[in-house]
Amino acid sequence: MTQAGRTRTPWLYLLPTVAVLAPLFGYPIYMLGLLSVFDYRQAQVSGGEPTTFIGFGNYATLFGDPRFWSILGQTVVFAAVLVIVTLAVGAALAVVLTRAGHWPRLLLSLAAMAAWAAPAMTGSTVWMFLFDADLGLVNQVLGIDGFNWFYDRWVTFGVVGATVVWHSFPLVMVMLFAGIQAIPVSVREAAALDGASEWQSFWRIIVPMLRPLITIVVIQSIIWDFKIFTQIYVMTNGGGIAGQNSVLNVYAYQTAFGSSEYGLGSAIGVVMTLILLVVTLFYIRALHRTGEKL
């Protein structure tokens, strides 16, 4: 094959993807930015009204709305807490898995992975049933019949958060478990011989050795938890009482498609893109650190 032919071949394979990542990735982002500086609503979509350029008008509306700031704040806090809890639970269970015998290990990993595989929709339904005010098992066990878990903002976030963690920790657990298994047994045995406790060997051996992997798990969790939609939308019926439990993703959906404020919805999309872009940069740096060659 000629030199020119050899350099052309890879692009042939990539063609469908490049042909799309450009329109399906570059173009939407470009359009997202463009829409966000226009007054674009249902009237403009149906073609009845001319689209008017309003510069940063949508952003001014958004940033001037205290509701946006409170939603942005609770999205960040909610995602941060979820990431921490998911990692703590996932890491603890990964360690338990390495110490468990064959059958308990199999049982636990199957049960956890089944939770992960279950649709977010059905998971949310089951948790709503467990926390139902009148018939829920939780209220019966705790003896607080009639207590409404979906009334107070933070209690609601707690229940929804637990549902999300229940869905997302198995992935973290399996990844960390695989990582721990890859650490030579001799290293951990040496630590145990020197009298290191489980706690010490976790922080002094497992964490430092798995740092690249942990970074990737953390970043993936951040992205995962930041874009939470289904659980909030389903369990709080679209954002809770007066939207008190809304997060950016739900807010953007309702603004754009509920109220047909496409321009304003795009502005929220731009804010989310910028936040995720920063996280992505960290991800690429972390991949680099693991010795990944781009």
Add this chain to the structure above:
Amino acid sequence: MTRRRGLMWIAQHALAIALALMFLGPVVLVALTALMTDEQALTSRLWPEQWNWANFGDVFARSELLTWTVNTFVYASLATLFMLVSSVPAAYALARFRFRGRKLAFLVVISAMMLPPQVVAVPIYLVWARLDLTDSLWPLILPMLFGDAFSIFLLRQFLITIPRDYTDAARVDGCSDVRILFTVILPMARPAIAAVALFSFFYCWNDYYGPLLYAGVDQEGWTLSLGLATFKAFHSVQWNLTMAATLLVTAPVIIVFLFAQRVFIEGVTLTGVKG
């Protein structure tokens, strides 16, 4: 020492078993509730006094569950098939060839993987609306013909671990790049391909946002996730029916998963642990 070990062993197993029960508990509860009569479902008694198997039939009779299942299956299968056709060659190119722009292409793939589709939903939705393809699942299926970033990433991670010697040997024997892909790479990459196919299928099967946005108001075009949400809203006090529907929706996924879990775990570790 042995005794202490023995106790530790029991303690750790107890923990693992207790945790497993925590997960299985809700499943049992769901199953029990799904079998209760309407009257009993309104009480707090946990064990069905009458095993009301008719609930499962009722669910089908009172909703479009069958249509939703077919729709979901078609959506998930087509999307997965299209994804494989487009993503495998793309991953092959990224993993095997050195060419100008390769780094950039990979960075674009990673960025696309990180940005949830919801973020750019508005412009994409408007395009599909202009093409008059909203109120169908096509906007969720057709883009898969053009590669899925996560699948490309995962496949590439696997393909770079295949030693170059294999492909070099084939090339010396006069194989073309296409033949190398089909006769050398694909058979070796079978576990990774199985993993991305399953990931994709499950993602589509469980997807809620996509169908919510595109499937429209006509129940005939809905998927299971969408249908279940409405079913729950319509039968809000009939937890027995809602749980029967939940069970019917979830069971196939769990069963497939249990058979394929080894493939999954391999795939999961691929995303983070590089060989």
